[in-house]
Amino acid sequence: MPTILTERPTSSPSASPATSSTGSTPANGTVSGTARRSDHKVILLGFDLGTNKSCVLAGAPGSADFAVSKVIPSVVGYVKEGIVDGIITGNQRLLFGDLALQNALHAELVAPLAEGIISQQEAARDFFHHVRSLVDPTGQAEIRAVVGIPANAGSAARDSIRQCAMGSFERILLIPEPFLAALGFREDGRVGQPGYVDPVTNSLFVDIGGGTSDLCLVQGYFPTPDDQISIPFAGDAIDSLIMDDLNRTYPNNGLTRGRIREIKEAHAYVGAIRKPIDVRVILGGKAHTLELGEVLGRAANTLIDRIYPALTSLIARAPSDGVVTLLQNIVVTGGGSQIKGIDTVLQQRLVDDGYEAPKVRLAGQDYKRYVALGAIKAARSARDNQWQVLLG
Amino acid sequence: MQLVRRVCLLRALGRHDEARTLETDEFPSTLAAVRSSLDSSALPDSEVQALFEAEYLRVSEASLLAELLAEWFQGGSRSSSSNLPASPPRAVHHNPRGDGSHAAAPAIADLLDQMLEAESRPHPKPHRT
Ligand SMILES: Nc1ncnc2c1ncn2[C@@H]1O[C@H](COP(=O)(O)OP(=O)(O)O)[C@@H](O)[C@H]1O
Numbered sequence: 270m271p272t273i274l275t276e277r278p279t280s281s282p283s284a285s286p287a288t289s290s291t292g293s294t295p296a297n298g299t300v301s302g303t304a305r306r307s308d309h310k311v312i313l314l315g316f317d318l319g320t321n322k323s324c325v326l327a328g329a330p331g332s333a334d335f336a337v338s339k340v341i342p343s344v345v346g347y348v349k350e351g352i353v354d355g356i357i358t359g360n361q362r363l364l365f366g367d368l369a370l371q372n373a374l375h376a377e378l379v380a381p382l383a384e385g386i387i388s389q390q391e392a393a394r395d396f397f398h399h400v401r402s403l404v405d406p407t408g409q410a411e412i413r414a415v416v417g418i419p420a421n422a423g424s425a426a427r428d429s430i431r432q433c434a435m436g437s438f439e440r441i442l443l444i445p446e447p448f449l450a451a452l453g454f455r456e457d458g459r460v461g462q463p464g465y466v467d468p469v470t471n472s473l474f475v476d477i478g479g480g481t482s483d484l485c486l487v488q489g490y491f492p493t494p495d496d497q498i499s500i501p502f503a504g505d506a507i508d509s510l511i512m513d514d515l516n517r518t519y520p521n522n523g524l525t526r527g528r529i530r531e532i533k534e535a536h537a538y539v540g541a542i543r544k545p546i547d548v549r550v551i552l553g554g555k556a557h558t559l560e561l562g563e564v565l566g567r568a569a570n571t572l573i574d575r576i577y578p579a580l581t582s583l584i585a586r587a588p589s590d591g592v593v594t595l596l597q598n599i600v601v602t603g604g605g606s607q608i609k610g611i612d613t614v615l616q617q618r619l620v621d622d623g624y625e626a627p628k629v630r631l632a633g634q635d636y637k638r639y640v641a642l643g644a645i646k647a648a649r650s651a652r653d654n655q656w657q658v659l660l661g
Numbered sequence: 662m663q664l665v666r667r668v669c670l671l672r673a674l675g676r677h678d679e680a681r682t683l684e685t686d687e688f689p690s691t692l693a694a695v696r697s698s699l700d701s702s703a704l705p706d707s708e709v710q711a712l713f714e715a716e717y718l719r720v721s722e723a724s725l726l727a728e729l730l731a732e733w734f735q736g737g738s739r740s741s742s743s744n745l746p747a748s749p750p751r752a753v754h755h756n757p758r759g760d761g762s763h764a765a766a767p768a769i770a771d772l773l774d775q776m777l778e779a780e781s782r783p784h785p786k787p788h789r790t
Contacts, residue, residue: 442773444776452769491772491776646769647773650769650770651770651773655773655774657777
């Protein structure tokens with residue numbers, strides 16, 4: 270690919286690396302002087318490019334602070350022709366994230382990604398441009414972005430990200446998301462302390478998103494497709510099960526997918542059926558109370574049935590001498606990690622199946638930020654000559 | 662007792678499966694042999710337990726010291742600041758199926774080297790299915 274240069278000596282990985290972030294000569298001389306804008310400010314960007322939501326963390330190379338920290342719905346709104354002035358703030362033609370969603374009536378909404386990879390090139394390009402303008406309003410800085418990619422992303426998916434990022438970022442590195450999640454989740458200050466198992470060296474991440482649940486071993490190297498099992502059953506599938514069940518019990522209930530999702534996000538749980546869970550809904554303009562304990566439990570428990578075999582199959586793939594430690598480091602993340610009881614139910618299943626002292630933890634409220642946090646940590650660690658230069 | 666030390670060492674290394682195998686398969690017969698060579702009141706279970714605890718403590722102190730020394734050596738050779746020369750990639754081989762579980766935290770820059778090298782290879786190795 271002529272426009273992407275890897276500024277590193279590819280033939281000899283043990284060759285001495287470039288040593289300075291301020292204008293050293295690349296070892297193989299592949300990059301022209303124009304690619305290195307040493308007179309410009311460098312901004313490091315950790316970018317979790319998600320199907321539903323993206324997270325952006327940016328900061329200066331020498332600093333631990335973030336100048337920008339944002340979660341943005343991954344959506345671009347193209348304002349429809351004929352929308353009169355004043356309807357959209359600032360009469361913008363392109364809207365992003367929440368602003369796009371708020372103006373759904375006046376704009377064509379395009380999600381740049383589907384199932385973790387770019388499906389709409391133009392929207393992705395516009396979205397990247399927007400991210401650049403957030404982290405560098407002056408447009409003068411050199412942006413070095415570490416972008417998370419699914420562990421099973423192929424080379425076409427990688428190329429697509431690089432192509433779309435051209436013109437928005439000057440340098441880029443693509444790193445598998447589960448690794449970045451582990452790096453972001455890691456408590457750096459505790460690494461090396463007795464009893465602390467570094468999730469980067471031995472963990473299993475269960476990421477329950479909208480379209481897929483991705484389970485991945487993180488074992489001290491960048492995970493490959495062999496380390497991951499993706500199951501096309503996650504939050505959206507739970508919504509569908511709830512909807513089907515409700516349609517059977519309450520035909521013509523008129524509940525939208527959005528409302529069902531809200532109900533799920535407020536009440537979903539796994540484990541023994543809990544009753545009653547009374548939910549107030551408006552049907553045909555009138556308030557009704559529906560008892561949804563069983564419906565919600567049944568739908569969410571299906572998720573457990575779907576992901577548990579993948580969990581045990583990945584545990585079986587882990588090296589036998591590290592498996593007991595691995596069992597201490599199973600982390601559930603993604604929106605689905607918010608389902609009540611998911612950690613205890615998975616853990617109990619492992620105990621019941623005889624696994625040695627398993628411990629399943631939740632990534633916690635900050636789950637949306639771990640991939641981006643890992644990405645910016647990786648950006649800080651990347652050597653100058655490892656960045657792939659995008660010549661836009 | 663050599664066997665007690667081996668069990669404790671395996672546990673400290675996180676190799677619990679092997680430790681358990683030693684404990685359940687070899688240890689009872691060795692203990693029985695030791696007991697029968699002494700008089701019948703020798704080595705009650707409480708003493709065996711104490712032996713394990715003392716040995717475990719020694720092993721964990723030794724492994725902690727080893728970790729600290731390893732960190733200290735690494736700290737001397739690898740700079741934490743990205744503005745200073747980074748150490749060349751360690752002479753470790755990328756070994757996805759190998760024993761990554763007890764390794765010290767990998768240096769991100771080394772992993773990036775491995776990834777970029779793999780990407781630059783014309784035909785990536787086929788993945789196991
Ligand atoms: N509190 C919650 N309880 C149950 N599900 C939730 C909760 N919050 C978010 N979700 C679900 O998580 C899914 C989105 O997860 P997320 O990790 O953001 O997606 P992705 O990685 O696919 O972009 C959606 O199906 C959403 O409804």
